[in-house]
Amino acid sequence: MNRLKPGEVQYQYRHAIGGFFEFPIEHARKLLPSSMSPIEMHHGQGILSVMMFDFSGSQVGEYGELVLSVPVAPRLVPGRPMPRASFFPFLVGTTTQASREHAIELWHLPHFMEDIQIEFTVEEHDIRAAASQDGKKILNMHITDYEWEPVEHHYQAFERDATGTYMATMAMNAQFSENEEERGSIEIHQHPFTAGISAAGVNTTPFRELWMRDGFQTFQPLEKIGAGAA
Amino acid sequence: MAHQSDSDTGLEDQRDAGTASGVSNSDYDYSNFYYSSSDDLFAIFGPYDDWWYGTARKNGYYLFSQPMSTPPGAQINLEEQLNHQPVELLNLASYNYLGLSHHPEVIAAAKQALDHYGLGAAGSPILSGTMDVHLTLEKELAAFKKKEAVMVFPTGYSTNVGLLSALLRPGDWVILDQNVHASIVDGAILAKAQVRFFRHNQPADLEKKLRGTTGKRLVVVEGVYSMDGDMVCLPEMVEVSKRHGAKIMIDEAHSTFMYGKEGRGVAEHFGLEDEVDIHVGTFSKALGGQGGFVAGSQSLYNYLMGFARSRVFSCALAPAVTAGVLQALRITKREPQLRATLWSNVAHFRGLMSAGGVDVGDSTSQIIPIMIRNDRRILAIAQKLQQAGLYLQPIIFPAVAKHRSRFRVSISATHTTAQLDQAAAILINTLREEGIL
Numbered sequence: 001m002n003r004l005k006p007g008e009v010q011y012q013y014r015h016a017i018g019g020f021f022e023f024p025i026e027h028a029r030k031l032l033p034s035s036m037s038p039i040e041m042h043h044g045q046g047i048l049s050v051m052m053f054d055f056s057g058s059q060v061g062e063y064g065e066l067v068l069s070v071p072v073a074p075r076l077v078p079g080r081p082m083p084r085a086s087f088f089p090f091l092v093g094t095t096t097q098a099s100r101e102h103a104i105e106l107w108h109l110p111h112f113m114e115d116i117q118i119e120f121t122v123e124e125h126d127i128r129a130a131a132s133q134d135g136k137k138i139l140n141m142h143i144t145d146y147e148w149e150p151v152e153h154h155y156q157a158f159e160r161d162a163t164g165t166y167m168a169t170m171a172m173n174a175q176f177s178e179n180e181e182e183r184g185s186i187e188i189h190q191h192p193f194t195a196g197i198s199a200a201g202v203n204t205t206p207f208r209e210l211w212m213r214d215g216f217q218t219f220q221p222l223e224k225i226g227a228g229a230a
Numbered sequence: 231m232a233h234q235s236d237s238d239t240g241l242e243d244q245r246d247a248g249t250a251s252g253v254s255n256s257d258y259d260y261s262n263f264y265y266s267s268s269d270d271l272f273a274i275f276g277p278y279d280d281w282w283y284g285t286a287r288k289n290g291y292y293l294f295s296q297p298m299s300t301p302p303g304a305q306i307n308l309e310e311q312l313n314h315q316p317v318e319l320l321n322l323a324s325y326n327y328l329g330l331s332h333h334p335e336v337i338a339a340a341k342q343a344l345d346h347y348g349l350g351a352a353g354s355p356i357l358s359g360t361m362d363v364h365l366t367l368e369k370e371l372a373a374f375k376k377k378e379a380v381m382v383f384p385t386g387y388s389t390n391v392g393l394l395s396a397l398l399r400p401g402d403w404v405i406l407d408q409n410v411h412a413s414i415v416d417g418a419i420l421a422k423a424q425v426r427f428f429r430h431n432q433p434a435d436l437e438k439k440l441r442g443t444t445g446k447r448l449v450v451v452e453g454v455y456s457m458d459g460d461m462v463c464l465p466e467m468v469e470v471s472k473r474h475g476a477k478i479m480i481d482e483a484h485s486t487f488m489y490g491k492e493g494r495g496v497a498e499h500f501g502l503e504d505e506v507d508i509h510v511g512t513f514s515k516a517l518g519g520q521g522g523f524v525a526g527s528q529s530l531y532n533y534l535m536g537f538a539r540s541r542v543f544s545c546a547l548a549p550a551v552t553a554g555v556l557q558a559l560r561i562t563k564r565e566p567q568l569r570a571t572l573w574s575n576v577a578h579f580r581g582l583m584s585a586g587g588v589d590v591g592d593s594t595s596q597i598i599p600i601m602i603r604n605d606r607r608i609l610a611i612a613q614k615l616q617q618a619g620l621y622l623q624p625i626i627f628p629a630v631a632k633h634r635s636r637f638r639v640s641i642s643a644t645h646t647t648a649q650l651d652q653a654a655a656i657l658i659n660t661l662r663e664e665g666i667l
Contacts, residue, residue, distance in 0.1 A: 039265050042408070043415055044425045073265035082255065082277035084262065146633055147604070151257070180631035208632065 007221035009106065012057035015120055015213050016174065017127055017143045019184055019206035020071075021048045027200040028070050031090045033160050033229070039071045041207065047071045048202050049087060050141055050186060052129040054120050055099075063099040064118030066131045066138070067092050068197065074156055075167060075225070083169070086156040093131065093138070093193055107222060108159040108166050112193050126183075127211060137189040143209045146179035151212075158225075165226035174215020184209045255281050256289070257606070261628040288312070290609025293616065293624060301332035302518070304645050306621060319621035320653050322639045327488060327596050328568045329644030330558040331518025343553030351546035355382075356535060359546030367556045371523060374563060375494055375509060379531035381524045382552070384544045386483055386512035387413040389522030391420060392538035393479075393510065394448075398423040402446040405439050405476065407431065407462075409455050414481065430455070433466035440474040447476035453485030453496035457630055457638065459590075459597030461485075464500045472505070479508035483522075484597060486511035487562045493569055513551075517558040521547045572596060572643040575650060579641055582654035587667055591636070599625070599636040600657065602666060608635040611664050620656040 004010055020041075028038035028046025038046040053065040069089040074082065093112040094100045103109045116138060121128040125145050131138040153176070157168045184206045188194050255262070258281050266274045282291070292311040299316075300307045302324035310317045330336050343363060353359030364382055372380040383389040394417025398404055404418045408427040418425045426443075429435040436449065449471040451462045464480070471478040482495040490498025495511065497503045508526050513519040524534060534541070547555075562568060576596050583590050589601040602608040605626050612624040615637075622637040630636065637657075641650075661667045 042425075042427050043419050045427070073267040076266050076268040076270075076273045076277065078273075078276075082258070082262065082266075082281070084258070179633055180627075181633070 004218070009059065009219045011053075011055050011217045011219075013053050013174075013212070013215055013217065014056045015054040015122065015127060015211070016051065016172070016215065016217070017129060017141065017212075018049060018051040018208075018210040019141055019143060019186055020208040020210075021050065021186060021206050022046070022203040023048045023197070023200050027197075031070050031196065032072065032088055033165070035165075035226070036072045036088055036158065039073065048197060048200070050139070052118060052120075052131065052141060054118070054129075058099070058102075060096065060098040060102045064095040064116075064120075065092060065099065065103075066094075066116065066118060066193075069157070072158065075158075080169070081154050083156045084153045086158065088158045091193065091196065107157075107168055107219075108161045108163065110159070110161070116193070131193075133191065133193070136191060137187075138191045138193045139189060140187040142185045143206070143211050144179065144181065144183040145177040145211055146181065148175050148177050150174070151176040159222075160226075160229055162228045164224045164228045167223045167225045169220045169223075171218045172212060172215060173218070174212035176215075177211045178208065180208050182207065256285050258285070259605070259627055289606075290613060290624070293609065293612050302326050303329070303332055304642065304649050308621070310616065317616065317619075319616065319619055320649055320656070321621045322641070322645075322653050323621050323623045324642070325484075325515040325640055326518040326642055326644075327516045327572055327640065328518070328558075328562060329642050330516070330561060330568075333518075333558065333561060335561060336518070336554045336557045339557035340550045340554035344550040347549035349550070350548050353545065354542060355544075355546040356542050361546070361549050361552070363549050363552045363556065364546060367552055367559070368523075370556065370559060372525065374492075374559065375511075375525040376503065377509065377525040378528040379526065381531050381534050381538070381541070382547055383522045383524070383538070383541050384547045385520065386514055386522035387416075388540035388544060389510055389512070389524060390414045390481065391417040392540035392542075393508070393524050393534065394418050394423075394450075395420040395539060396534050396537035397421070398446070398448065400424075403443040403448070403476075405436060405443070405447065405449045407436075407451050407455075409457065410450055410452055411456060411481065411483065414450050430458075431460065431463055433463060433470050436467060437470050437474075440470065440476060443474075443476075447474070449476050449478045451478070451480055453480055453482035453489065454595045454597060456484055456597065457599065457625060457636075459484075459593030459595040459599055459638075461489075461496055461594050464496060464502055464506075468502055468505045477507040478505075479510065480506050481510040483510070483512040484515055484595070487516035487559075488569055488572060488596065493562055493566065513555045513558070516562070517555055519555040519558060520551050521555060568643045572641065575643065575645050575647075576641045578647060579639070579645075579650045579654060582650065582658075586654065586658040586661075588658065588661065596641045598639040598641065600639060600661075601634070601636045603633050603635060604666075605633055605635045607664065607666075608637070611660060611666070612637070614660050614664070615656060618656045618660060620653055620660075622657075 022045045025046040049069045051067040068091045069087040074086040092109045093116040116133045119130045128142045130140045153172045159166045263278045296308045298308045306321040351359040368380045390413035398421035400422040402423045404423045409430045426439040428439045486495040489496045497506045513521040591599045608624045626635045
């Protein structure tokens with residue numbers, strides 16, 4: 001873990017897993033503010049990013065988090081690193097009220113306003129995560145590994161609410177595995193959480209699978225970059 | 231203006247200290263720099279140059295676009311671009327499948343045309359750029375392909391872009407194998423057609439993607455896929471397309487003049503030449519030249535004459551190249567033993583790879599991928615291969631999926647058995663040293 005600079009916020013995690021799934025670009029556009037454009041996987045195909053975190057330490061303790069987002073064009077800021085990727089999270093679910101309130105206050109992230117449950121099952125070369133709410137399934141994701149290496153990756157996330165449009169920049173330090181072997185999967189169940197994507201024609205096989213373990217996520221102070229939603 | 235090398239500009243030295251931001255981008259690739267948002271159109275150049283000069287080039291990207299000073303034959307000379315040293319290499323990277331790019335008759339025909347016509351066509355094919363040699367090539371190629379008409383384009387890329395954008399309009403559907411060439415995708419984009427991709431070479435997924443489509447529909451496959459060297463399962467693709475009332479097009483860039491009893495391509499191989507609605511090919515692969523063509527009905531030719539904008543608004547194929555390609559076509563017809571030699575070489579090299587335990591993926595063709603499956607190590611391995619005297623191009627993400635990196639071997643009829651043995655020995659030894667085998 002790095003020593004924090006003023007204003008930085010850090011989260012430790014046991015596992016952070018992600019799947020990139022193709023879905024129609026028109027649907028990706030519907031999930032974004034009009035000022036943002038979705039990245040295309042192929043012509044006409046946008047990307048749905050599903051990330052699930054098993055946080056082991058933070059200002060609000062241990063918790064799990066499910067983040068649905070759309071990858072968008074990175075914002076270039078002179079003198080800053082080119083981020084590895086940029087995202088617009090359009091819905092976040094957490095397992096505790098404290099973590100939800102914390103993320104809304106600090107990061108202006110749009111949340112599902114009830115607690116969900118996330119269960120991780122780790123095996124030697126793959127990991128499964130099941131999100132549910134009081135026994136009602138939300139989604140299940142299966143991610144496989146490839147080769148592992150220590151990394152420091154830089155990302156951006158954009159948020160927008162009534163108060164403004166914001167940019168969060170973060171570094172992810174972890175043991176990292178990434179592949180496009182198409183061995184993973186997702187099951188999206190009918191649930192209020194998935195209402196925005198359940199009928200969106202999401203491919204059930206991720207074209208890219210990511211898995212970070214025993215890492216930490218360091219956020220720079222949030223920056224306001226524009227006006228809020230009307 | 232002449233292109234300046236990196237050492238000429240001094241940019242490389244400036245960037246040696248690393249990125250301006252001080253953050254490692256050693257695992258970045260081209261895809262990281264495709265999208266960006268800024269008020270400055272050129273803002274991306276800074277981060278891109280940081281990556282290119284600070285990391286990418288010295289880690290192996292210099293291996294791309296090294297200037298060759300010989301014909302693209304079995305033995306080549308090129309200037310290695312890291313230390314700017316001349317090197318002599320055994321070449322398994324060039325298309326030139328039948329070795330015709332430097333065939334004496336081809337060169338003589340091109341020289342004669344150069345003397346006769348001059349350097350360029352000096353006009354669009356629909357205005358003043360069409361010369362008698364263009365029409366002769368189209369006529370002889372149509373007879374060879376057993377089609378009513380053939381239209382010649384300046385490049386393979388412009389062939390697909392011009393063809394698809396001529397035929398398709400917004401609201402039409404084009405259903406593409408996910409591994410088709412960029413020119414096909416770009417043609418569909420230019421046409422503003424609705425695009426769906428089906429999983430590579432899977433008729434069941436084509437069926438799924440055709441469901442719910444209405445109106446004008448075109449399915450596009452390739453005869454042999456350029457990165458994996460595998461052949462399309464054409465009978466199934468044709469059956470599914472026809473059952474849904476869709477037209478089907480085959481791009482035989484890597485199979486025309488090689489597959490089939492007469493060399494007309496994979497459609498001939500399967501006996502499906504009449505069932506396929508549009509045939510595309512290129513002159514830059516088996517014929518060792520430049521340009522592309524569409525083969526089909528006279529009506530298709532007539533329509534493309536008016537609406538294939540990439541052809542209408544380009545200068546016609548240079549007459550010297552056209553004459554060289556024409557002679558190469560005549561040689562392929564006259565000398566079927568070239569194809570036999572090619573396939574014998576393919577079988578020999580494939581046998582060597584099999585004996586050495588080398589993973590060649592699903593290839594069944596003269597394109598043999600040597601699967602490395604590690605995006606970083608492949609560049610280091612490519613450097614070792616070059617130092618050992620073997621020229622192979624690494625193919626990495628985003629040209630192929632992450633960790634599906636490979637070397638793309640292109641076998642030619644002009645390779646000798648001794649050269650193939652030598653290349654295989656270098657390859658296998660290097661892969662063993664690197665722990666890939």
